[in-house]
Amino acid sequence: MSDVPREESRPMQPAGESEKAQARVAAAPEQPRARAVAPWVRTRLRAAPGAAAGLALLVFVTALLAAALPRVTDAYETKGLRHGIRTAPAHQSQLEITYPLKHGARVAPAALREDQEALRGLLPAPLRTDREQTANGIRTTVPVQGLDPWLPRPDHEPVQFLLSSPSDLPAHAVLRQGRMAKGDPLRPEAVATTAMAETLGLKPGSVVHVPGVFAEPVAVTVTGIVEPRDPRRPYWVVEPLLATPVLATTDDPVNPKRYWRAGLLVAPESGSALVSTTGTPEVFWRFPALADHLTARDAEPLAAAVDSARTGPASAKIREITGDTGLLSTGLDEIMAAYAATKAAISPVVAVAVFGIGAVAAVVVAMTGGLFLSRRDGELTLLRARGASLPGIGLRLFGETTAVAVPAAALGLAAAVALVRGPDTPGAPSLTGSAPLLPSVLGAVLVALIAALVLPVRAVLRHRAPRLHGAREDLVDAKPSRRRTVAELTLLVLAAGAIGSLRLRGTDDAGDHLVSAAPVFIGVIAALLLVRIQPLPLRWLARPARRMRGVVGPLAIARAARSSATGVLPLLALVLALTTAAFGGSVLAGVADARDRAALLATGSDARIEGRTEGIPLPAGLTEAVRSAKGVREAQPVQIEYGLSLPSPVSTDRPMSAPLIAVDPAAYARLARRTGNGAFPAELLASTGKGGREAVGDTERVLPALASPEVAARLGDQPQRLNAAAGAFRVKVVAVRDSTPAVRGEDFLVVNAADITNLRLTTVLVGGDVDGAALRAAVASKSPDFQVTLSSEARGSYVDSPLQSGAEGLYTAAIGAGAGYAVVAVLLSLTRSGPERATLLARLRTMGLTRRQGRRLLGLEALPPAVFAALGGALAGWATVPLLAPGVDLHRLALATAADGVGPGGVALRADPWSLVVPALAVILLTGAAAGVQAWWTGRKSSVKELRAGDAR
Numbered sequence: 001m002s003d004v005p006r007e008e009s010r011p012m013q014p015a016g017e018s019e020k021a022q023a024r025v026a027a028a029p030e031q032p033r034a035r036a037v038a039p040w041v042r043t044r045l046r047a048a049p050g051a052a053a054g055l056a057l058l059v060f061v062t063a064l065l066a067a068a069l070p071r072v073t074d075a076y077e078t079k080g081l082r083h084g085i086r087t088a089p090a091h092q093s094q095l096e097i098t099y100p101l102k103h104g105a106r107v108a109p110a111a112l113r114e115d116q117e118a119l120r121g122l123l124p125a126p127l128r129t130d131r132e133q134t135a136n137g138i139r140t141t142v143p144v145q146g147l148d149p150w151l152p153r154p155d156h157e158p159v160q161f162l163l164s165s166p167s168d169l170p171a172h173a174v175l176r177q178g179r180m181a182k183g184d185p186l187r188p189e190a191v192a193t194t195a196m197a198e199t200l201g202l203k204p205g206s207v208v209h210v211p212g213v214f215a216e217p218v219a220v221t222v223t224g225i226v227e228p229r230d231p232r233r234p235y236w237v238v239e240p241l242l243a244t245p246v247l248a249t250t251d252d253p254v255n256p257k258r259y260w261r262a263g264l265l266v267a268p269e270s271g272s273a274l275v276s277t278t279g280t281p282e283v284f285w286r287f288p289a290l291a292d293h294l295t296a297r298d299a300e301p302l303a304a305a306v307d308s309a310r311t312g313p314a315s316a317k318i319r320e321i322t323g324d325t326g327l328l329s330t331g332l333d334e335i336m337a338a339y340a341a342t343k344a345a346i347s348p349v350v351a352v353a354v355f356g357i358g359a360v361a362a363v364v365v366a367m368t369g370g371l372f373l374s375r376r377d378g379e380l381t382l383l384r385a386r387g388a389s390l391p392g393i394g395l396r397l398f399g400e401t402t403a404v405a406v407p408a409a410a411l412g413l414a415a416a417v418a419l420v421r422g423p424d425t426p427g428a429p430s431l432t433g434s435a436p437l438l439p440s441v442l443g444a445v446l447v448a449l450i451a452a453l454v455l456p457v458r459a460v461l462r463h464r465a466p467r468l469h470g471a472r473e474d475l476v477d478a479k480p481s482r483r484r485t486v487a488e489l490t491l492l493v494l495a496a497g498a499i500g501s502l503r504l505r506g507t508d509d510a511g512d513h514l515v516s517a518a519p520v521f522i523g524v525i526a527a528l529l530l531v532r533i534q535p536l537p538l539r540w541l542a543r544p545a546r547r548m549r550g551v552v553g554p555l556a557i558a559r560a561a562r563s564s565a566t567g568v569l570p571l572l573a574l575v576l577a578l579t580t581a582a583f584g585g586s587v588l589a590g591v592a593d594a595r596d597r598a599a600l601l602a603t604g605s606d607a608r609i610e611g612r613t614e615g616i617p618l619p620a621g622l623t624e625a626v627r628s629a630k631g632v633r634e635a636q637p638v639q640i641e642y643g644l645s646l647p648s649p650v651s652t653d654r655p656m657s658a659p660l661i662a663v664d665p666a667a668y669a670r671l672a673r674r675t676g677n678g679a680f681p682a683e684l685l686a687s688t689g690k691g692g693r694e695a696v697g698d699t700e701r702v703l704p705a706l707a708s709p710e711v712a713a714r715l716g717d718q719p720q721r722l723n724a725a726a727g728a729f730r731v732k733v734v735a736v737r738d739s740t741p742a743v744r745g746e747d748f749l750v751v752n753a754a755d756i757t758n759l760r761l762t763t764v765l766v767g768g769d770v771d772g773a774a775l776r777a778a779v780a781s782k783s784p785d786f787q788v789t790l791s792s793e794a795r796g797s798y799v800d801s802p803l804q805s806g807a808e809g810l811y812t813a814a815i816g817a818g819a820g821y822a823v824v825a826v827l828l829s830l831t832r833s834g835p836e837r838a839t840l841l842a843r844l845r846t847m848g849l850t851r852r853q854g855r856r857l858l859g860l861e862a863l864p865p866a867v868f869a870a871l872g873g874a875l876a877g878w879a880t881v882p883l884l885a886p887g888v889d890l891h892r893l894a895l896a897t898a899a900d901g902v903g904p905g906g907v908a909l910r911a912d913p914w915s916l917v918v919p920a921l922a923v924i925l926l927t928g929a930a931a932g933v934q935a936w937w938t939g940r941k942s943s944v945k946e947l948r949a950g951d952a953r
Contacts, residue, residue: 040400051375057408062451063408064412066361070443071422074295075421076803077299078423080803085332093288095127095289096286096330097285097322099326100281112136115285127305130288134285134287135167135168135235135284136285137166138274138284140163140274142278144210145158145210146161146209146262148207148209150201152200152201154259157250159261159262162262163210172229172236173226173265177203180267185273188219188274190223191265192264193228193265195243206222212276213276213278246262289332310333342803342804349807349890350811351516352519352888353814359523361821362450367573367829368451369458373455390460390463393460397456401454405447406448409451410444417437491524495525499521499522519884523579523873523876524572527571528568529872530575569825571872575869575876577819578920581815581819581919582873583877583881584811587890588808588912590890594894596791598894599798600675602744602791602794603790604744605766607772609622609786615641615762623761626766626775629778630771632775633769634767638662638664638762639761640742640763641726644660644749646658646720656711658747661743661748662752662756663750663752665682668741672741674767685752702731703756704752706736709736711748711749719731742765776788826926830927837861837934841935844857856935859931866924873920877911882911885908
């Protein structure tokens with residue numbers, strides 16, 4: 001800022017004396033210029049330490065949030081990626097390389113180990129594999145029969161063996177009997193697990209014969225019995241038949257037969273002997289993938305690495321070792337696709353909350369600059385009147401704010417880095433974890449830049465022309481200009497475009513920030529409209545208020561209609577905060593509703609009791625014991641017969657089956673109506689009066705039935721005959737529903753239990769505020785063969801990814817941060833008008849206003865703007881939900897997989913009354929409380945200071 005010369009009054013001197021004085025000054029030696037007493041920035045900060053500390057605190061908190069946001073997002077995305085790989089089935093999360101082994105070929109175990117390390121080195125980064133769980137060897141791809149008659153044959157079907165020679169067996173199994181297998185290709189040896197030995201009767205010395213490619217079978221000698229060290233690790237999980245036999249059933253639908261499927265662990269030295277069997281052997285290398293080193297930024301490179309290893313450049317190098325018949329198979333690409341789909345669906349929804357809280361924070365920081373500017377408006381006006389330049393004023397103010405904002409932002413960045421660490425990653429710095437620093441640094445720099453520029457920019461714009469000291473600055477004087485009208489219309493067009501784009505395209509485009517900012521635009525438009533229309537109802541209200549007794553009411557309304565404190569920024573901050581809270585609450589409410597609905601569809605009621613295997617009838621007294629359990633309001637037994645073959649009017653139709661459900665129509669209709677799951681009138685399934693044991697021979701009776709759409713289309717309009725375990729009868733579809741409580745699936749057929757001839761109740765649907773422990777105890781007291789499923793427990797299964805829980809936590813934090821900034825906005829608004837209120841109260845006190853009336857005046861004056869902001873924010877939030885609901889997909893955020901369903905309505909975004917009403921009421925109460933405290937404190941102060949002569953306030 002250019003120095004302003006001081007003018008001093010001097011007496012008039014004769015011309016001669018003046019020339020002599022000038023000569024003496026010229027002859028005198030030049031004196032050094034006096035240094036400034038103190039730098040400008042330090043002086044100004046010392047003059048107002050409270051204001052500087054408040055700005056520093058606000059910048060610190062805002063920078064902390066801005067720097068923590070990318071770290072939190074990266075943390076839960078990284079956890080989601082690792083979780084997806086860790087929890088996937090072992091055969092999907094591994095990379096397996098195979099090639100067929102020709103007859104007569106010989107492969108040494110040492111050669112397989114050398115190729116294993118060579119193949120591991122060819123896997124592109126960031127692929128890493130678990131060395132401890134890596135295995136190689138030779139195995140049969142086609143089951144081979146056990147030819148020995150002493151092997152168990154449940155339905156005279158021979159045992160089907162899987163022969164495999166995995167490497168490093170002693171490191172993964174404990175020898176219980178005999179010795180480890182060694183052997184050679186001519187005398188193959190193997191070991192069996194303890195479960196295999198108990199089931200098949202194997203022991204050390206047993207010889208198992210399997211068919212050979214020639215007439216002579218291949219004899220495999222069992223030398224020992226082993227037990228897996230950890231059967232849950234990939235070494236055993238990938239091929240579970242090697243650890244535990246399975247009783248399977250043949251595919252013959254007419255006469256299915258049972259047989260055992262089992263495995264033998266052949267010695268690696270005997271692996272080449274498998275080429276002599278009919279099992280079509282192949283060489284394999286299994287590389288279980290590691291996830292501890294992966295971060296969210298590795299998702300796309302990992303998918304590219306898998307593609308390269310499967311069909312790209314790395315695949316060509318792999319086939320140099322395995323030959324042209326080599327094949328790499330893995331499910332990592334499917335895991336990465338599911339992760340990418342979930343992230344792509346969740347990220348745009350989270351971006352809406354981020355834009356909302358970011359806009360609120362920016363407005364509150366701008367309000368802080370406005371508060372400082374109002375306190376120093378007289379000073380800056382005087383400086384401009386004395387000739388100070390705009391660049392000089394702006395640079396000095398920029399120096400003041402920079403001295404406060406930069407250290408505060410740096411501390412906020414350091415706090416965010418220290419408090420929010422990414423998941424531990426091998427090789428990452430212990431201080432920062434795996435989270436990147438650059439986004440956090442950019443966020444803190446942006447906050448510091450806004451905080452440092454808002455005061456000088458506003459000061460330069462406000463004082464670009466000299467102003468009168470003490471001019472009026474209220475809504476009566478500040479009429480909207482043409483430029484402001486153009487800006488508001490531009491925002492209106494942007495908001496309309498963002499809303500239309502979101503409704504048409506949805507949130508699929510994660511990079512479309514205009515769509516994510518749609519709620520912010522709605523809040524901005526609502527605030528601008530409120531600023532324009534707010535004075536009108538207050539002025540209309542002021543006319544009848546003049547007839548009131550006393551002066552407090554009319555004066556409070558008149559001042560609320562004219563006060564400069566009700567400007568754009570306070571309203572904008574409150575409306576944006578309330579809109580963000582309303583939209584965030586609606587998102588969380590929609591997610592909760594979807595999970596409740598999915599859990600209810602999965603169980604059919606609040607709890608479900610059924611046998612551990614299908615078709616077990618309920619024991620006597622079970623239903624009565626359940627009804628007496630704590631919290632149970634109703635217990636409805638039903639009969640469910642799964643897999644009922646359905647006839648068809650057209651003989652060429654493909655076979656089709658569906659569950660047959662026998663119910664009490666009245667109770668079942670109440671349950672369907674209460675759960676909103678395929679409600680129907682009970683009269684549709686009215687009894688024909690021809691049921692019971694005595695109607696066994698009456699196969700021509702027709703039962704009314706409730707069916708799913710496909711079952712109804714299958715049966716047609718005419719009665720169709722059914723031969724079920726429940727009896728032989730004909731059914732006619734009288735109503736079609738998309739779902740029903742008893743079963744979860746697309747197909748079902750519901751009939752009246754009183755009309756069937758063989759009633760065997762199998763399931764109990766329980767309603768009420770069920771106590772899980774009491775209900776399980778009641779069921780266990782009658783039979784251990786039945787299990788209890790609670791809808792509350794099923795609900796928890798729909799949150800299986802840190803992506804979901806992290807996004808929900810971020811939404812909750814955004815709502816809380818928005819509420820905090822709303823509080824700051826209210827306090828800043830009242831603080832800005834504090835001196836002017838104190839002066840008014842002092843003057844009115846001299847005219848006879850009592851202390852109590854003064855407090856009421858200041859309190860009532862602050863309420864109308866708060867009421868307008870609360871109403872505007874609630875209305876904007878309410879309007880945001882239906883406007884944006886068609887374009888917001890909450891399915892991936894609410895449910896674990898895309899296959900989980902919530903019925904015909906899907907996962908819908910709905911307005912949450914609590915999110916609309918509670919924040920709005922909180923704003924009004926907070927404003928009233930803050931204004932009351934301010935009025936009480938102002939009333940305690942002396943009026944002498946406020947009434948000093950010459951005070952322009």
